[in-house]
Amino acid sequence: MAITLSDLSVRLTDSFTADFAPLRLEPGEHTVITGINGSGKSILAAVIAGQGKVVHGERHIDGTVGWVSIAQQQAIVAAERRKDDADILDIVPTPSCAREIILQGINTPSEKQHSEVQRLSKIFGIQHLLERDFIALSSGETRKVLLVQQLLGKPDWLVLDEPFDGLDAQTAERFSILLDDIKQDCTIIMVVNRQSEIPQWAQRLLFLSAGQIGWQIRARQLNADALQPLRQILHIQQNVTSLPEQDATSKAPALSEPNAPLVRLRSGRVAWGDDIIFEKLDWTIMPGEHWQVTGPNGSGKTCLLTLITGDNPQCYSNDLNVFGFQRGSGESIWQIKQHLGIVSNSLHLQYRVNCSAIDVVCSGFYDSIGLYQSPTRQQRTLALQWLETIALASEAHSPFQSLSYGDQRLLLIARAMVKHPSLLILDEPCNGLDDINRHKVLAMMELLARSGHTTLLYVNHHSEDTIASISRCLDMRDYRPTS
Incomplete structure (x- = not known):
């Protein structure tokens, strides 16, 4: 047999x-x-x-x-x-x-x-x-x-x-x-x-x-x-010592109050019917305060992130302020997303369009799944530089769906980082990456954290996948129902 x-x-x-x-x-x-x-x-x-x-x-x-x-x-x-x-x-x-x-x-x-x-x-x-x-x-x-x-x-x-x-x-x-x-x-x-x-x-x-x-x-x-x-x-791996620069036309607008929190959640709660995922969560993210969110599967890590991104409808039933906007006060989803870069398993599942690799990276300038606007010459130049950084420049014109899961993941990471967002949300970003690319991506994230322009919010299950600049930790087990 x-x-x-x-x-x-x-x-x-x-x-x-x-x-x-x-x-x-x-x-x-x-x-x-x-x-x-x-x-x-x-x-x-x-x-x-x-x-x-x-x-x-x-x-x-x-x-x-x-x-x-x-x-x-x-x-x-x-x-x-x-x-x-x-x-x-x-x-x-x-x-x-x-x-x-x-x-x-x-x-x-x-x-x-x-x-x-x-x-x-x-x-x-x-x-x-x-x-x-x-x-x-x-x-x-x-x-x-x-x-x-x-x-x-x-x-x-x-x-x-x-x-x-x-x-x-x-x-x-x-x-x-x-x-x-x-x-x-x-x-x-x-x-x-x-x-x-x-x-x-x-x-x-x-x-x-x-x-x-x-x-x-x-x-x-x-x-x-x-x-x-x-x-x-x-052991033979490419070290990343610098990142492509920011595009002046696509960077997030300055917050009305420079020292105001990026995110402030008061007594946060998410529940599906009678099943309470988390509750009584008070949390503030200040610019430059890099956070890791921990907890077992089902503890609410991804739910918490989707409150911030606006992909969870319960963001409107919570006392939540994101980038100076009180959720539910008439703000648009694009006013929130212009400050964000996102890598997640959910986004990877949703990214089913079959545009080219360089267009996937360019879509990060516009926060879109697929590319529906014409990037500037500078944006295409920067996107190609990001492809060179992740060693995928040779695949610039390859359809996204023709690439391996790991290479798709690298493209979505570059897409999230391309505009140097105010807040970079990383929900298990290293899934599907080999050891060489995993170390490279972690180094890229560390460089972005050190730049002073981007705050990291990181969910990860592997203790070895550390980012040195992250010093704060939110453990979701502390906010499970006590009954």
């Missing part, structure tokens, strides 16, 4: 076909796939999982396959959002709850399956979310739902593409223990960007380069000694 790819060519979309050298994966040989952004890790994982149409050669899969990936997550979220179009046809939309997503494809779940859903949901800490609409969950929570869904099927092969992205530290630790427990019953194939997430119990590592396996490691365990060649390769 093995997975074999023989002289394989697979069409993954109408316009994209990938070719693969011969590969054989043996049962029980747990395998890690890694490489720099754009090297084809997720593509190989999808093909191993049976995705795409074979147009040449042979793909043979013995046994059942479970697959969890960003692409799968995006597809389910998009399908649920399309249900919102039902009201155009005078049909009452019925969004799926988390439990329904988990049990998709199972006509009549058995008592044993219901029990297993409860057991797995408890491990991932989502048992209280099973009846909530899937579309209302955070990115980390939706990832947990999909992990439960695939684990429920007890597959022979479990293909996990960046499975720890979006998980808080406690959940990631429980999940690691679970994988260690189930590795006797299924073969695990895992795509990772971070060396720290490579499990020692894996025996094979495939390092991808330009869509092909550049080299590989086989060992009894992928311990520190076995991974020495990988560390040597990833």
Whole structure:
């Protein structure tokens, strides 16, 4: 029982076909796939999982396959959002709850399956979310739902593409223990960007380069000694010592009071029905005060950020002042967004237009998803400089959707930073980035923080992803209901 790819060519979309050298994966040989952004890790994982149409050669899969990936997550979220179009046809939309997503494809779940859903949901800490609409969950929570869904099927092969992205530290630790427990019953194939997430119990590592396996490691365990060649390769990284300048025509207008808070929230509260996400939160962000927001999945970190950006309707029911505007006093969303730069999983999901890479960066000058105005010559020059900074200048005219998830993420980071915003909101910005690009992006954010023009607001689950200029911390666990 093995997975074999023989002289394989697979069409993954109408316009994209990938070719693969011969590969054989043996049962029980747990395998890690890694490489720099754009090297084809997720593509190989999808093909191993049976995705795409074979147009040449042979793909043979013995046994059942479970697959969890960003692409799968995006597809389910998009399908649920399309249900919102039902009201155009005078049909009452019925969004799926988390439990329904988990049990998709199972006509009549058995008592044993219901029990297993409860057991797995408890491990991932989502048992209280099973009846909530899937579309209302955070990115980390939706990832947990999909992990439960695939684990429920007890597959022979479990293909996990960046499975720890979006998980808080406690959940990631429980999940690691679970994988260690189930590795006797299924073969695990895992795509990772971070060396720290490579499990020692894996025996094979495939390092991808330009869509092909550049080299590989086989060992009894992928311990520190076995991974020495990988560390040597990833030690070579580009240091960022300066950033492109600010565009005079697109910078945020000065606040009416220079020393006034950027954000002031009094007794902040967000609730969905009877479920209180957080309450009694008094918080002020002054210019130059860089903050990190911490807390487990579901503690309200993203909810808090969307209050500030205006993407959460409860911003109008709170006593919230943003950039001198009292929310609900007649201000427009553009008066708020002109001061903001945003990177988030939600924005990445929403950025479905297929404009060129340079247009994605230019869209940051106009706070738009897609580019609908003509940038000035100076703005295009600056956008190209940002592409050079993130080593994507060669992709300037490539369609956004044709790039890897990690390269898309780099573009959205440049888009958020391009106008040197008054407040840069970073909601798990390093998801999908390899170690080299992660260090580069953190260095870029540190430079922006030190410039004195931009205040950082940073949400992150990885303790190693530090930004030196951030000295203040808001722990959302302090604002959970006490009952």
